[in-house]
Amino acid sequence: MVDVAREAGVALRTVSRVVNGDSTVGPGLAARVHAAIAALDYRPDERARQLRSGVTGTLGAAVRQLSHVNPVLRAVERAARDAGLMVLAASTEDDEELERRVVESMCRRRFDGIILEPIGTDHGYLIPELAAGLSLVAVDRPVLGLDVDCVLSDNVAGIQAAYSHLAERGHRRIAYIGDDERIYTAQERATAFRACAAASGRAVDSMAHTGPIERGRIRAAIAAVLDGDSPASAIITGNATISVEVLRELGAAAGKVAVIGFDDSELATLLRPDLTVIAQDDRTIGGTAVDMLRARIAEPDRPVRRVTVPVELVARGSGEIPPAW
Amino acid sequence: MVDVAREAGVALRTVSRVVNGDSTVGPGLAARVHAAIAALDYRPDERARQLRSGVTGTLGAAVRQLSHVNPVLRAVERAARDAGLMVLAASTEDDEELERRVVESMCRRRFDGIILEPIGTDHGYLIPELAAGLSLVAVDRPVLGLDVDCVLSDNVAGIQAAYSHLAERGHRRIAYIGDDERIYTAQERATAFRACAAASGRAVDSMAHTGPIERGRIRAAIAAVLDGDSPASAIITGNATISVEVLRELGAAAGKVAVIGFDDSELATLLRPDLTVIAQDDRTIGGTAVDMLRARIAEPDRPVRRVTVPVELVARGSGEIPPAW
DNA sequence: GCCGGTTGAGATAACGTTATCCCGAAAGGT
DNA sequence: ACCTTTCGGGATAACGTTATCTCAACCGGC
CATH class of the missing domain: 3.40.50.2300 (Response regulator)
Structure with missing residues (x-):
């Protein structure tokens, strides 16, 4: 900046004024300064500006x-x-x-x-x-x-909405497959699910499966939920990644069991049937x-x-x- | 920093030394300085540091x-x-x-x-x-x-690999659906496709469809390519988003026509059959x-x-x- | 011809750091 | 006892900006 001032034959402060578009500098001087800026490849330093002016x-x-x-x-x-x-x-x-x-x-x-x-x-x-x-x-x-x-x-309301949606359509055995409960949202959603299940008088433990997102675990959870003498007829998933993995594992069976996914995604309308989701705003x-x-x-x-x-x-x-x- | 120095009863420079872990400062003084830093909620300013030291x-x-x-x-x-x-x-x-x-x-x-x-x-x-x-x-x-x-x-090699892969499996009519050619990669891939088609002595224009990613355009391109008296038996797509749209439009027909997508994605193994892709490294x-x-x-x-x-x-x-x- | 106001531009002092130079004291060698 | 090292630490000057103050020149009005 001091070089620019010397090149343009003006004071340091005037260069600053030109750079900041201050109107109190005459057009002739401004042109000289701009020429000097171009000639010397001068680039203002934002850090120094912030340091002095205080705004970032x-x-x-x-x-x-x-x-x-x-x-x-x-x-x-x-x-x-x-x-x-x-x-x-x-x-x-x-x-x-x-x-x-x-x-x-x-x-x-x-x-x-x-x-x-x-x-x-x-x-x-x-x-x-x-x-x-x-x-x-x-x-x-x-x-x-x-x-x-x-x-x-509103994770709790989302899970409640999904649960009610399924229950109103006649589902009696609704399962939940979610993420690791050490994650806050996963914990909140799983807890909300358990409350819904308990409120409708159902066994909770066999229907809620949470843990890290690994293909083997998801597969085991689906097997536990769908096989056996009283299989689930609907699954709620804990987030978008879980939805993908669940649908992947369900494969052709995806048309036989109801699924509601937490989180919307572009995948949701790619599959048949399209995925019903709880969409965050x-x-x-x-x-x-x-x-x-x-x-x-x-x-x-x-x-x-x-x-x-x-x-x-x-x-x-x-x-x-x-x-x- | 000057407040910290006063609080600790040391010189400004010594605070800087302590903050930067300079070993030339005695443990007693360092402790005093650290106490002052904690007492005054002092946070070093990275901008000033960069300004002076020159490294970011x-x-x-x-x-x-x-x-x-x-x-x-x-x-x-x-x-x-x-x-x-x-x-x-x-x-x-x-x-x-x-x-x-x-x-x-x-x-x-x-x-x-x-x-x-x-x-x-x-x-x-x-x-x-x-x-x-x-x-x-x-x-x-x-x-x-x-x-x-x-x-x-290597966009050109990718398209060539996809084209050869299909041609070797007996495909005679191979189509390309790509992105807007104002985008560099889209232009490069489309050009490579046309070169492949021309090299194998086929009509190019009816098989290469490019333009912005809009559902209507993709649908029209698919219709143009699959309907008619000599329909394509294979489609190469121009990027991951196009792949999704093409598969969405193909729907149940996805099992009847060969598809190779440019770009890998998590979707690729979600569909049946899984999507063959040209994966970038x-x-x-x-x-x-x-x-x-x-x-x-x-x-x-x-x-x-x-x-x-x-x-x-x-x-x-x-x-x-x-x-x- | 003097005065008050505006306008354009310079001088100087910060902003919060670190680099450079310097000094005093303790330690070690002869 | 004196000279040299080493080491801990202080004083001061940058780094590249902008804020504040100051000042000279110009202008119209009475």
């Missing part, structure tokens, strides 16, 4: 896997863009240690705020950051043990997360809010298969 | 859609992490203007280098950045008109991109390299369906 205009997004389908992240990017903010994202890979490194790195860069899909149970490292003024909104799962803004889907979740983050940035001491976004049951066929008597 | 340790990734499946990005993140670099990513949304904003923003932040999935045809805005020392590697598509490092899949593409970027950062004047990564035909069933005579 940047949001961080720490999500499980950047390279996976993540409609919430898409909504976050869109909402942030509409608000004139830039989003820089990184993956946490479902690794607590990596999550910590990513978030701390974003803090050191003084991002205005962070949207986090939290993993694991120990978020103690956040305490000093929050004390030092970090604005944070958790998405999809709460930050356990810490009073932090968050936006969640990703647009609303992402948009709300950005709104809440901006509100917290503007007013750090505002009360913590926990927002639950409704889900929607989308009937497409697989959930409307009647029980085989 | 950060790579930018500008990809089409963060929230879509992108195995290359995953490989990039992994390789960068192994090299001790942080990756911050943003979406370009297939929008030239947004790509420019994202890349320029990363430049102003002085990221060490950028990995870019370039879109569109006009990358003139990159010229001054490159002149000013930007390290950049293009992935999946080249930066048209500019001599820039890039890592590409995402791991190698991502890893190579990071290697090349690091090499260019280390040696800005090294000659530009264009690397083509082989693809692999994975036979799973759908590509081995014999022609129906």
Whole structure:
């Protein structure tokens, strides 16, 4: 910048004014400065600008896997863009240690705020950051043990809707195959399922199968649920990946048993019959997360809010298969 | 930092030494400084550190859609992490203007280098950045008109492999349904297909259908190719999204016509028969991109390299369906 | 001819770090 | 007792910006 000033024969401050489009600089000087900028390949340094001016205009997004389908992240990017903010994202890979490194790195860069899909149970490292003024909104799962803004889907209502949908169509034996219950959403959905089953007076244990997503486990769960003297006539799955694996294992039998999947996906309309799903409102979740983050940035001491976004049951066929008597 | 120094009763420079784990500071003083850091909720400012020290340790990734499946990005993140670099990513949304904003923003932040999935045809805005020392590697598509490092899949060999695979199994009428040819890879694949068809002495035009991904267009293309007096017995698709749409439209007819899809995906083993695909070597593409970027950062004047990564035909069933005579 | 207001532009001091240079004291050798 | 090392630590000056203050010149009005 000092070189540009010398080249243009003006003061340092005038170069800054030109770069920032300050109107108090005459057109002649501005042209000289622009010429000097082009001649010297001058690039302004955002870090120095932020350091001096104090504004960053940047949001961080720490999500499980950047390279996976993540409609919430898409909504976050869109909402942030509409608000004139830039989003820089990184993956946490479902690794607590990596999550910590990513978030701390974003803090050191003084991002205005962070949207986090939290993993694991120990978020103690956040305490000093929050004390030092970090604005944070958790998405999809709460930050356990810490009073932090968050936006969640209504998992319980989703499972209830699926269960009722099936029960109303005459299903008496409804099974649930879900993800590892160490994951918050998986635990919440499985618990909701067990409550539904218990409320309708049925044996719970034989119908709820949860654990890590492995082909062998899914196959065993399906076998346990469909074989035997009183087989299930309907299956609710715990998330999109489980849905894929269950449908893969069911194969030709997919038309014989009712299936409702948690999470919508492009697969849902590829299969025959199309998959009935409990769809999360990703647009609303992402948009709300950005709104809440901006509100917290503007007013750090505002009360913590926990927002639950409704889900929607989308009937497409697989959930409307009647029980085989 | 100056507050911490005062609190601990040491010089500013000593706080910096402690934060950076400099061994020349005595354990007693270090403990005092750490206590002061904790007491004052001091967070080091990465921007100031970078400004002074000159090192950022950060790579930018500008990809089409963060929230879509992108195995290359995953490989990039992994390789960068192994090299001790942080990756911050943003979406370009297939929008030239947004790509420019994202890349320029990363430049102003002085990221060490950028990995870019370039879109569109006009990358003139990159010229001054490159002149000013930007390290950049293009992935999946080249930066048209500019001599820039890039890592590409061997699209031509992939199409040739698919065509031969089908021809060897007796298919005489092979069709291609691809993406909009304004997209580089789509154009390259379509051209390769036409060359294959011409080489085997067949009419080309009626068998190659390209254009934007819209359900109506795909349906019309399939109808044009399968109906009529000499219907195609095999279809090659131009990318994963086209594969999904083609299979959706084929429906029950999917078992009657051979299909080879470009790009592997989790869908491929969900359908019956499983989908034969031309799989890109995402791991190698991502890893190579990071290697090349690091090499260019280390040696800005090294000659530009264009690397083509082989693809692999994975036979799973759908590509081995014999022609129906 | 003087005064108040506007307008264009320079000087200087931050922002929060680290690099460089320097110094005092303790340790070790003759 | 003196000289040299080594080591712990301080003072000061950058890094590339912008905020704040200042100042000169110009202009119209009375």
